[in-house]
Amino acid sequence: MKILVCITKAPDTTTKIAFSDNNTKLNDAGVQWIINPYDEWYALVRALELKEAGIASDIHLITVGKADTEPVIRKALALGGDEAIRIDADSNDSFYVASQIADYVKSNAYELILTGKESIDYNNASIGAMVAELLDLPYITHVCKLDIEAGVAHVNREIEGGEESNTCPLPLVISCQKGMSEARIPNMRGIMAARTKPLKVVPPSNADSLTEIIAYETPLQKQGVKMIDPDQMDELVRLLHEEAKVI
Amino acid sequence: MILVYTEQQNGIFKKAAYEAISYAANIAQSTGAQVCAVVLGEASGLETLGNYGAQQVVHVNDARLNKLEAKACAKAICSIANAQQADIIIFSNNNTAKAVAPRVAAQLKAGLVAGAVSLPDLSQGFVVKKSVFSGKAFAFVQIKSAIKVISLTPNAYGVNKTTATATVSNHTIDFASTDFAVKVISENKVQGIVPLGEAELVVSGGRGLKGPENWGILEELAGSIGATLACSRPVADSHWRPHHEHVGQTGGTIRPNLYIAVGISGAIQHLAGVNSSKTIVVINKDAEAPFFKAADYGVLGDAFEIVPKLTAAFKKMKASQQG
C-alpha cells in the first residue's frame, strides 16, 4: 500500500503575526517556519507507523510550494518517508493547490492520501475534501484513529458533539487530527538520511485560482481587563448581564 | 438564486442553520436574489424555514442521507445548485460542512471562503472576511469565479425571524453505491448538551483544577447558566476530560458570547482557539497569568473558592429573572 502525505509549511505557533505592504502581505521577517502540526504529528507519523507495522510499503510526501518550502519538506523527510514531491507553484488558493495534488495522483496511484485537519495559517480545512472530489474518492474528516485491514480503513472520527466509528474501502482521503499517533522528534540518523532522499520538483499543471486574499487585518486589542473582587460575584454577574449583555 | 445548506438531524435544525439562512437572506436583499434552503435526509415541517428568509425549500427526502455521507451530500447539493442555477451557496462551517462545502466548490469550480465572519462586500467585486492564523488575524478574500461558496462561522451572524413561510418541493437524486462508501459502525454522542462549536456560553477548565475529580464545581457552574464545558490541551491529554472538549490551536476553535476560563494560564496556543469569544472571564490565582491580558473581566484568586460563589450568583440572577 502506497501512502501520500500532504505537507504544508506554517509559521511556528508562537509567532506574532504582523503584515507589511499596507496590510497585503504577511511580514515574514523573523517568522520560524514549521511543518503544519496536524500534517506532522498526525498524518505523517501515523503513515510511518503503518509502514513500520508492515501495512504500508511506500510513504511519499507532497507539497505545493516554491523553493522556500524545501527546508520544511526536508524536515518532514527527516522524520521518515521515502521520497518527497514539490509541485513548484505558489499555494494561494485551495482549488489551485488541490488541483495540483489531484493531477499528480492521477498519474501516480496511491491507496491512501492523508492531510492534516487544517493548515494553521489559512485554516480552510478544505484541501483534502477538494482532492477527494477531484479524484472522485470518499473522504473522512477529523479522524483521530486509523487502522487498515485487508484494504479497508477502520477509523474513529470527531463529529459535532461526539465520536463516530467508520469503515471505508481504499482508496480514500483522510484528514488527520489529535489522537492518531504520538509525536516524534527526528533523530540524527533521520536527518542524515533525509539529505540523500529524493526530492522531486514537478512543474505545476494548468489550474485556475478561484480566490485571492486582497488584504489582512489584525483584531482590535482588548480594552484592558476589568478586575473584580472575589467576594463580589454578584457584581460580575451584573456586569455580564448589563454591560457585556451576554447572559 | 442563493442556495443554503441547512443541516438537520431527526427533523431538528440547529441555530447555526438559521444563522446561515438569515445571512443568505441579507445577501439576497442587496442583490435582489431569492433564497432556497436545501434539506437532505428525512425531515418534515420544512415550510417553517421560511421564517428565516427562505422563499423555497428543496428537500431530498432520502433516508440514505441521514448519516450525512459527504460524497452523497455534495452530489445532491450540486444537482440542486445546477437545477436552480445557483450562483451563491452558503454553508454553516461545522464538521459536516468542512467535508461537503469544498467538494461542492471543487465540483462546481467555485471559489470557497471557509470560516467567513462577515457579509460579502459587493462594492469591490465579492470580498468576504475570514479568520486566519488561528484567530490571530483576518483576511479579506476575493472570490473570482462565477459561482461562490461561503461557509459561515457559527455565532458570527445573528438570526432574523419573521412569520413568512416557504414553499417546499422534492428533489430526487440518482445515487451510485460508491457515493455511500463510508459506513457508520457506531456513534457516541453527548446527549442533551449544546455542542461546543455552537455553544453561546462556555465554561472551560485548565490544569489549575488539579484533577478530574474537581470538575464537579465546573459542571455546576456550567449547569447554572446552561453552558457547555471545554478544557485546555493538557487536561484532555491527561484524560481528565474527553478530547472533543479540548480547545485551542490543536483542538476546537470557538467563538461563544461568553468564555469563562478557570485555572488556565492563557498560552498563545490556547488563545488561538478562543480569542474570538465576545466576552472572556478569567479566574486564576496568578496575577501574571497571560490570560488576563486577553480577558474582559478577571478574578484573581483560588478557583475552588471563587467558582462556587459565581455559581451561586448566577443562580440568584436566574431565580430573580424567573420571579
Ligand SMILES: Cc1cc2nc3c(=O)[nH]c(=O)nc-3n(C[C@H](O)[C@H](O)[C@H](O)COP(=O)(O)OP(=O)(O)OC[C@H]3O[C@@H](n4cnc5c(N)ncnc54)[C@H](O)[C@@H]3O)c2cc1C
Ligand atoms: C504546537 C502546540 C500546540 C498547542 N495546542 C494547544 C491547544 O490547542 N490548546 C491548549 O490549551 N494548549 C495547547 N498547547 C499547550 C499550551 O502551550 C499550554 O501548555 C497549555 O494551554 C497550558 O494549559 P493550562 O493553562 O491548563 O495549564 P498551565 O499552563 O499549567 O496553567 C494552569 C493555570 O492555573 C492556574 N491555577 C493553578 N491553581 C489554581 C487555583 N487553585 N485557582 C485558580 N487558578 C489556578 C495557574 O496560575 C496557571 O495559570 C499547545 C502547545 C504547542 C507547543
Ligand SMILES: Nc1ncnc2c1ncn2[C@@H]1O[C@H](COP(=O)(O)O)[C@@H](O)[C@H]1O
Ligand atoms: N500547499 C500545500 N501543499 C500540500 N498540502 C497542503 C498544502 N496546503 C494545505 N495542504 C494540506 O491540506 C491540509 C488542510 O489545509 P487547508 O485546507 O489549507 O486548511 C493541510 O493540513 C495539509 O495536509
